[in-house]
Amino acid sequence: MFKILGFLLLFAASAQAQPLGAGRYVLDTASCHRCDTGWIPDYYSKRIKYPLSSEALVRKVRAAVVFPKNFKGSGYVTVKFVVNCEGEKNCYHIYETDGRYQPIHFAKEITEPLLQFVKQLGPWPRATGKYRDYFAFLAFKIKDGVITNIIP
Amino acid sequence: MLSRILFLSLCLPTLLAAQSQHDSAEHFFDSRIAHLNYNSAEWQSAADSALMIDSTVGFIWQLRSMPYFKDGDYGSGMQYLPKAAQYNPVSSLPYMAFMKCIFMKDYEGAIRDFQESKQKGYGIGLMDHSYDFFLGICYMELDSLNLAQQYLQASIAATVKHPGENWVHYNEWFYMGMLWYKKHQYPLAIPYFEMSLKQYDGYPPALFYKAQALAQKGNKTEALQLLEQAKVNIAKGIHSTEDNDFYVNYPYTIYAGDVEELITVLGKK
Numbered sequence: 001m002f003k004i005l006g007f008l009l010l011f012a013a014s015a016q017a018q019p020l021g022a023g024r025y026v027l028d029t030a031s032c033h034r035c036d037t038g039w040i041p042d043y044y045s046k047r048i049k050y051p052l053s054s055e056a057l058v059r060k061v062r063a064a065v066v067f068p069k070n071f072k073g074s075g076y077v078t079v080k081f082v083v084n085c086e087g088e089k090n091c092y093h094i095y096e097t098d099g100r101y102q103p104i105h106f107a108k109e110i111t112e113p114l115l116q117f118v119k120q121l122g123p124w125p126r127a128t129g130k131y132r133d134y135f136a137f138l139a140f141k142i143k144d145g146v147i148t149n150i151i152p
Numbered sequence: 153m154l155s156r157i158l159f160l161s162l163c164l165p166t167l168l169a170a171q172s173q174h175d176s177a178e179h180f181f182d183s184r185i186a187h188l189n190y191n192s193a194e195w196q197s198a199a200d201s202a203l204m205i206d207s208t209v210g211f212i213w214q215l216r217s218m219p220y221f222k223d224g225d226y227g228s229g230m231q232y233l234p235k236a237a238q239y240n241p242v243s244s245l246p247y248m249a250f251m252k253c254i255f256m257k258d259y260e261g262a263i264r265d266f267q268e269s270k271q272k273g274y275g276i277g278l279m280d281h282s283y284d285f286f287l288g289i290c291y292m293e294l295d296s297l298n299l300a301q302q303y304l305q306a307s308i309a310a311t312v313k314h315p316g317e318n319w320v321h322y323n324e325w326f327y328m329g330m331l332w333y334k335k336h337q338y339p340l341a342i343p344y345f346e347m348s349l350k351q352y353d354g355y356p357p358a359l360f361y362k363a364q365a366l367a368q369k370g371n372k373t374e375a376l377q378l379l380e381q382a383k384v385n386i387a388k389g390i391h392s393t394e395d396n397d398f399y400v401n402y403p404y405t406i407y408a409g410d411v412e413e414l415i416t417v418l419g420k421k
Contacts, residue, residue, distance in 0.1 A: 042191065042222065042223070044222060044398040044399045047398060049401070049407070050407075051407040051408045051409045052407055052409035052410060053401065053404070053405055053406045053407055053409075053410045054401045054403075054405070055403075055404065056409065056410055056413065076224075076226050076227070076256075078224035078225060078226070080223070080224060095224060095225045095226075095227065095228075096227075097225075097226050097227030097230075098227075101226060101227050101229075101230035101231075102227065103227055135223075137223070137224040138224075139224040139226070141256070141257050141258075148257070149257040151224065151255070151256070151257060151400060151401075152224075152399060152400040152401050
């Protein structure tokens with residue numbers, strides 16, 4: 001019976017729309033400022049990361065972003081975006097997870113400054129080759145109200 | 153004896169059926185994903201369908217989680233990875249520990265999982281390193297430097313014992329250097345950075361932090377020379393050869409921006 005259900009699911013799934021990226025959220029890239037159409041690869045497919053260490057980025061974000069004093073939350077705020085052929089970032093999306101890896105929505109006072117921090121970072125490296133737009137992200141790990149790490 | 157035979161004969165069909173279901177799920181999954189990108193909806197649907205056939209196939213849960221971690225969506229990834237560790241603990245528990253340590257920087261969680269893996273005898277290492285190596289990194293990042301030293305030294309000692317000092321990974325030397333660097337023991341850090349460079353000539357993080365240690369000792373000239381070398385090597389594409397380097401930065405991975413910044417700082421002094 002499970003085999004039958006499995007096959008039925010597969011046939012149903014193949015008829016669905018295709019989300020871009022693996023996340024729970026379908027990223028609407030139609031309005032993004034891209035250079036090419038079609039598939040958008042991830043940063044790792046293009047062998048690209050932001051040319052500054054995670055440690056240096058943490059120092060920068062701690063200097064730039066001050067959370068409300070009463071904020072003692074923990075978790076991850078991931079800012080995902082598309083980098084186009086000009087190295088410009090756009091088409092932002094945010095994932096939020098609490099310290100136990102459960103869905104959460106942090107207050108705007110938490111996510112908005114982090115989004116602005118990502119936006120003001122200098123140009124991302126440009127991709128070459130067949131697909132010149134690519135997905136990238138910065139994830140901020142927060143522990144007890146303090147940014148402790150930036151990934152990747 | 154007769155009762156045992158009777159018991160086995162009653163259980164055997166169930167065991168065989170369970171194995172058959174397990175094999176069916178694995179075969180189904182393997183046959184469907186052959187030409188699919190793991191970020192695609194079809195790949196994910198194939199995994200979900202295989203899990204409908206048999207929800208206890210740990211490695212499918214593990215693979216199902218993987219795209220999310222590479223996407224920065226740790227919440228979604230962690231809906232699947234603990235299931236992998238539940239059904240296939242021998243390989244998936246250490247893997248989950250590794251993901252917590254390197255991908256999610258959840259060092260407390262990684263320590264728990266690595267310690268459990270060691271206690272239960274689930275292997276001795278993964279991704280080219282011992283569990284002690286990763287425990288050393290976790291404790292170092294949590295600023296428990298004495299515990300970090302204990303585990304990093306144990307990891308290196310085990311390799312020195314067998315198969316030999318020349319087999320110690322360049323990053324094991326590098327992180328021992330970082331440990332002493334973080335303790336502000338720069339004369340003790342430098343030899344380890346040099347051991348790292350002996351294993352991997354021109355490795356930029358070892359050059360960078362050796363330069364930092366030399367600068368702390370007042371040797372600015374040599375520090376700047378090393379930084380220029382690091383800059384050239386980064387431009388040449390010399391970087392960590394860790395398998396997951398393309399997805400995530402191991403601690404103290406450095407880039408051109410870091411080198412430029414330090415050159416500027418040292419130049420002003």
